[in-house]
Amino acid sequence: FRSGIKWKIGCGSKVKFWQDGWLDGGILLLEKYPRMYSMSEQHQFIQQLGVTSVGGWEWQLQWRILFREAKIDIVAKFTEDIEGVVVQTNQQDSWCWGVDLSVRYTVNSAYKLLNRHLSSENNDDLFNELWKLKVPSVTLCL
Numbered sequence: 290f291r292s293g294i295k296w297k298i299g300c301g302s303k304v305k306f307w308q309d310g311w312l313d314g315g316i317l318l319l320e321k322y323p324r325m326y327s328m329s330e331q332h333q334f335i336q337q338l339g340v341t342s343v344g345g346w347e348w349q350l351q352w353r354i355l356f357r358e359a360k361i362d363i364v365a366k367f368t369e370d371i372e373g374v375v376v377q378t379n380q381q382d383s384w385c386w387g388v389d390l391s392v393r394y395t396v397n398s399a400y401k402l403l404n405r406h407l408s409s410e411n412n413d414d415l416f417n418e419l420w421k422l423k424v425p426s427v428t429l430c431l
Contacts, residue, residue, distance in 0.1 A: 296309055296383075300379070305332065306338055307326050318367075321370075325363065325364075329352060
């Protein structure tokens with residue numbers, strides 16, 4: 290279920306740069322770039338790591354040590370990953386359902402997501418039990 294939810298970046302005040310899956314694919318930067326994470330200011334929100342200028346958002350990341358020449362490829366890939374992010378200071382960060390193209394949560398889309406992640410052997414038993422549950426209907430607002 291968690292893989293179906295992603296952050297939609299607004300001003301970046303609620304989204305942790307390293308710990309939240311805000312990039313495409315929901316990948317955590319701390320998992321993808323563990324060495325860079327260890328050299329960074331680790332518990333910061335996106336909003337704290339850049340400024341809005343005439344040309345748009347400018348990252349102002351600070352590191353505890355300088356990168357050696359051998360790490361330049363990793364730094365280039367990291368920069369490429371965060372480069373296209375649009376931070377909009379006039380909007381709030383929000384959650385969105387990234388499974389359907391409609392970006393709306395539906396029970397059907399959640400079922401399909403769960404179904405994709407489960408092995409085919411366990412599907413029948415698990416979903417038979419799931420449909421027996423007595424759950425009140427609710428409206429989900431993200």
